[in-house]
Amino acid sequence: MPRGNEIPEGIRAAIVDLHNAGKGYKLISKTLDVHQSTVRRIIVKWKRFRTVASLPRSGRPCKHSPKRRREVQEDDHAGPADDRGRDQDDEERRHNIIPDAAENPAGCYSSDTKTLDEDLIMCEVDHEAPESTQLTGEDPNQKMRVYSNKAEDVEDKEHSSDTDDEDSVRRNLTSASCDEETTAETPLEQVCDPKLDGERLIFPGSSVTVGSLLLLLLTFILKHDLSKAATKDLLDLLSLVVPGCIPSSLQLLKKHLTDCDNKPEIHFYCSKCANYLGVEPGAECGVCQQGLSQKSLLEKAYYFLVMPLESQLRNILARVHSKLGEHLTKDASISDVNTGGEYKHKRQEGSVTLTFKCDSSPLLSSSKLSVWPILCTINELPFVERCQNVLLHTLWFGREKPPVQCFFTPFINELHKLSHEGLIWRDGTGLEVSTRVTAEICVCDSTIRSMLQNFQPFEAEFGCGFCYHKGELVQKGRAFSRVYPIQADVCDLRHMAETEQLAELVIENDYPQGQMGVKGQSPLLLLPSFDIIKGFIPDYMHCFCLGVVPEFVNLWFDPLYARKRFHLTLQHSIDLDEALCAVRPPDEIGRSPRSLSERTRWEASEWRAFALLYSPVVLKNVLPALFYKHWMLLICAFHVLLSQFATQEELSCAQLCLVQFVAQVPSLYGLEHCSFNCHLLTHLPESARDRGLPWANSSFVFQHVNSRLLQMYSSSKSAASQMCQNFCLYQEVLKKGKDVLQDAGAEIKDFFCSMTSCETLNKPLEYVGEHVITLGCGSLRSPTMREMAAMQKKDRSQVREFKGFLYKNMLVTSSEHSITCKRNNSVIETSSGFAVVESVVVVETLCSCERESSCSCRELLVFCKKLLRANAQPSVQHPQINRNIAEFLVRVKSSDELCAVTCGDIVAKCFLIEQKAQFYVMRLPVCETH
Numbered sequence: 001m002p003r004g005n006e007i008p009e010g011i012r013a014a015i016v017d018l019h020n021a022g023k024g025y026k027l028i029s030k031t032l033d034v035h036q037s038t039v040r041r042i043i044v045k046w047k048r049f050r051t052v053a054s055l056p057r058s059g060r061p062c063k064h065s066p067k068r069r070r071e072v073q074e075d076d077h078a079g080p081a082d083d084r085g086r087d088q089d090d091e092e093r094r095h096n097i098i099p100d101a102a103e104n105p106a107g108c109y110s111s112d113t114k115t116l117d118e119d120l121i122m123c124e125v126d127h128e129a130p131e132s133t134q135l136t137g138e139d140p141n142q143k144m145r146v147y148s149n150k151a152e153d154v155e156d157k158e159h160s161s162d163t164d165d166e167d168s169v170r171r172n173l174t175s176a177s178c179d180e181e182t183t184a185e186t187p188l189e190q191v192c193d194p195k196l197d198g199e200r201l202i203f204p205g206s207s208v209t210v211g212s213l214l215l216l217l218l219t220f221i222l223k224h225d226l227s228k229a230a231t232k233d234l235l236d237l238l239s240l241v242v243p244g245c246i247p248s249s250l251q252l253l254k255k256h257l258t259d260c261d262n263k264p265e266i267h268f269y270c271s272k273c274a275n276y277l278g279v280e281p282g283a284e285c286g287v288c289q290q291g292l293s294q295k296s297l298l299e300k301a302y303y304f305l306v307m308p309l310e311s312q313l314r315n316i317l318a319r320v321h322s323k324l325g326e327h328l329t330k331d332a333s334i335s336d337v338n339t340g341g342e343y344k345h346k347r348q349e350g351s352v353t354l355t356f357k358c359d360s361s362p363l364l365s366s367s368k369l370s371v372w373p374i375l376c377t378i379n380e381l382p383f384v385e386r387c388q389n390v391l392l393h394t395l396w397f398g399r400e401k402p403p404v405q406c407f408f409t410p411f412i413n414e415l416h417k418l419s420h421e422g423l424i425w426r427d428g429t430g431l432e433v434s435t436r437v438t439a440e441i442c443v444c445d446s447t448i449r450s451m452l453q454n455f456q457p458f459e460a461e462f463g464c465g466f467c468y469h470k471g472e473l474v475q476k477g478r479a480f481s482r483v484y485p486i487q488a489d490v491c492d493l494r495h496m497a498e499t500e501q502l503a504e505l506v507i508e509n510d511y512p513q514g515q516m517g518v519k520g521q522s523p524l525l526l527l528p529s530f531d532i533i534k535g536f537i538p539d540y541m542h543c544f545c546l547g548v549v550p551e552f553v554n555l556w557f558d559p560l561y562a563r564k565r566f567h568l569t570l571q572h573s574i575d576l577d578e579a580l581c582a583v584r585p586p587d588e589i590g591r592s593p594r595s596l597s598e599r600t601r602w603e604a605s606e607w608r609a610f611a612l613l614y615s616p617v618v619l620k621n622v623l624p625a626l627f628y629k630h631w632m633l634l635i636c637a638f639h640v641l642l643s644q645f646a647t648q649e650e651l652s653c654a655q656l657c658l659v660q661f662v663a664q665v666p667s668l669y670g671l672e673h674c675s676f677n678c679h680l681l682t683h684l685p686e687s688a689r690d691r692g693l694p695w696a697n698s699s700f701v702f703q704h705v706n707s708r709l710l711q712m713y714s715s716s717k718s719a720a721s722q723m724c725q726n727f728c729l730y731q732e733v734l735k736k737g738k739d740v741l742q743d744a745g746a747e748i749k750d751f752f753c754s755m756t757s758c759e760t761l762n763k764p765l766e767y768v769g770e771h772v773i774t775l776g777c778g779s780l781r782s783p784t785m786r787e788m789a790a791m792q793k794k795d796r797s798q799v800r801e802f803k804g805f806l807y808k809n810m811l812v813t814s815s816e817h818s819i820t821c822k823r824n825n826s827v828i829e830t831s832s833g834f835a836v837v838e839s840v841v842v843v844e845t846l847c848s849c850e851r852e853s854s855c856s857c858r859e860l861l862v863f864c865k866k867l868l869r870a871n872a873q874p875s876v877q878h879p880q881i882n883r884n885i886a887e888f889l890v891r892v893k894s895s896d897e898l899c900a901v902t903c904g905d906i907v908a909k910c911f912l913i914e915q916k917a918q919f920y921v922m923r924l925p926v927c928e929t930h
């Protein structure tokens with residue numbers, strides 16, 4: 001029944017209508033003769049619950065003590081009080097609960113983190129306190145005290161401590177649901193939602209249980225980053241289809257499936273000196289002796305979040321332990337991380353090494369807030385598995401960059417423990433395995449690398465973190481820039497022992513400018529088995545894809561250099577755009593080519609595709625011959641560095657190409673354009689010998705997780721905790737998938753595997769041979785006469801035709817399907833040359849193997865049309881290199897010769913591009929796989 005003195009629902013609705021029309025609180029208050037504070041509370045309740053109706057209370061009212069009853073009776077006999085006193089008390093109570101927005105720059109705590117009971121009590125105050133009736137008495141704050149005591153007894157308030165407030169804030173920061181999700185629910189959802197039985201079938205006769213359905217539903221929501229509105233609509237829709245099987249909110253769905261204790265740790269730091277304080281900050285900072293309060297540190301966001309590696313490693317290793325060490329190898333060639341000299345030198349049997357990345361990503365393009373994660377991958381996993389199993393350890397969120405010493409302390413401490421004590425985990429058979437874990441490689445851009453090494457930035461003298469190149473200051477425009485041209489005398493490389501000595505010298509003598517670029521000791525010197533010099537690598541994503549390539553392309557079209565020989569006109573730009581739009585790239589290239597006029601919005605992968613695949617053909621008759629030959633030096637080197645395997649001879653050739661490219665920049669473009677990114681190119685071949693080819697440990701491996709983290713929050717309030725929670729949630733889904741879907745059907749397991757890229761549950765239905773998966777259902781047909789001749793068979797037994805197949809994570813489709821999907825995945829290189837796939841068939845013989853993968857009764861055959869080499873091949877001879885630096889580019893012509901090849905005959909997947917009725921083929925570089 002309605003309360004006695006509540007405001008009529010019509011007036012409350014009118015308040016909301018005026019608010020939606022853009023009216024302020026004061027104007028609404030004057031128009032409807034309702035107190036301003038009541039207007040505010042009604043609007044707050046409407047924003048939170050989307051209703052102005054009276055809401056039920058959260059539970060049975062507590063019994064009052066005698067003292068409490070006397071206070072209520074005194075309040076009932078009190079006279080009217082001053083409105084100003086009541087408003088002042090309301091403001092004081094609001095500030096006691098809600099931290100000031102100016103004191104919370106990171107937005108990690110807000111007033112929305114109150115509990116459901118507190119919100120209901122605030123709404124009840126609106127209904128029970130008529131503004132026309134004013135109280136009088138000695139204490140003007142007595143009225144608000146009466147209402148606040150409805151949720152908690154006065155005696156309990158007197159005995160409460162700050163620890164309760166700290167725990168409340170901490171719970172809100174690490175809760176499983178964010179504030180925005182809670183606002184979308186009705187007040188009694190958490191109480192009234194029924195407990196679901198995961199073992200029950202969704203309807204009689206179905207093979208899908210409630211638990212399987214909920215797991216697949218949550219996986220679908222996480223994979224496709226559904227918004228709150230889309231998630232709510234999806235849950236409501238499924239509730240109509242299978243009533244009684246779907247929770248009413250995403251929060252309840254998570255509670256049914258995940259472990260609520262799986263939360264990130266909160267680590268504090270001093271607000272004055274940024275000293276690391278740990279999980280329990282104590283009462284005083286040990287460095288600056290500043291007084292500390294955990295509640296204050298939480299409210300003002302002087303903390304960052306940590307997700308321990310131990311639990312993540314245990315889950316991942318238990319899931320993919322069978323793939324440890326399954327890298328592709330070829331004789332003595334350099335390929336993945338495991339083929340590098342430094343890896344072989346430090347490798348210990350039974351240990352696991354990590355590659356970690358530290359980088360910053362802006363929350364929004366228009367925001368000063370940024371996210372700084374520490375991400376890790378396991379080097380012992382094959383490249384594809386590494387891309388799909390990235391670990392998140394630390395997450396910093398704020399406007400300023402984190403202090404390195406404080407930021408890396410939890411990471412260093414945990415690696416000390418894992419490297420000395422080891423990690424205990426269970427494999428698929430339940431056997432306990434002890435593994436030591438060390439961090440060996442760090443990936444970052446040049447700015448962050450100098451910060452982590454504690455070196456001078458690259459704009460200063462001795463700014464290179466790999467050698468002692470001093471650099472030169474030259475004028476560039478109206479300012480001066482430091483350049484790094486090739487020196488006549490070879491620069492000495494840096495070593496860890498010398499760096500430690502220089503750091504000690506700087507500290508002992510207090511040199512303000514440092515020594516030879518070293519400013520002091522780096523905290524990463526404390527990281528076990530980590531080399532402060534060779535542990536870092538020149539990341540090709542930053543120095544090549546986002547560095548050298550856009551620098552020179554922008555230089556060609558810059559109107560300031562219109563009189564230079566390398567300048568390209570507007571007509572050149574139009575011709576290049578037309579050529580780029582006609583390209584049909586394979587699926588390994590994430591985006592179709594965009595016009596050069598949009599190059600300011602190109603991503604790193606687009607610059608890589610333009611440089612390595614498009615530019616050797618489209619620039620051939622556009623860029624002047626001298627500059628085209630210079631550009632081909634760079635492209636030839638990276639076709640070697642980004643190949644699947646590279647011999648020592650090929651690496652030496654690539655190094656010579658890069659040195660010649662950098663050496664010719666001053667004479668062709670000017671000394672001012674010999675940037676630090678150009679200098680970093682010369683360090684790539686040596687890094688490849690030590691740590692594997694650049695594709696094995698680049699930022700591209702982590703880029704997918706970085707972009708996913710930026711999508712794992714619904715608002716900037718508590719953004720860091722939301723990102724960690726959703727990341728934990730995805731890990732929990734993978735962990736529980738094997739248990740929940742253990743007795744599920746093959747189709748359900750396949751669907752889960754396809755959404756999570758996890759193959760531990762069940763092999764695909766169309767698994768043909770080793771590492772071969774056919775795509776589509778397939779259709780039976782009889783082979784043609786030409787196909788019979790290619791197979792060298794006389795019988796016309798039926799074959800099953802498919803649209804394509806996957807072989808060792810390489811997608812190959814027929815030419816007909818490639819035309820349909822506007823992606824060309826039909827060009828391959830076989831042991832006999834280049835070819836275009838015409839059709840993919842599976843030949844079967846009578847057998848009782850029940851389609852086991854080890855049986856040879858089924859064979860996948862690929863019918864291809866050969867591409868013949870043209871008579872005139874592209875040739876770019878360079879005197880210093882003494883070889884054709886365009887040999888990776890092959891001009892071909894089509895033929896009608898049909899051949900049948902097996903997957904074992906496929907050497908590589910290729911890229912085909914047409915230019916003025918001429919066709920060119922080149923091998924695809926190794927790209928990341930997610």
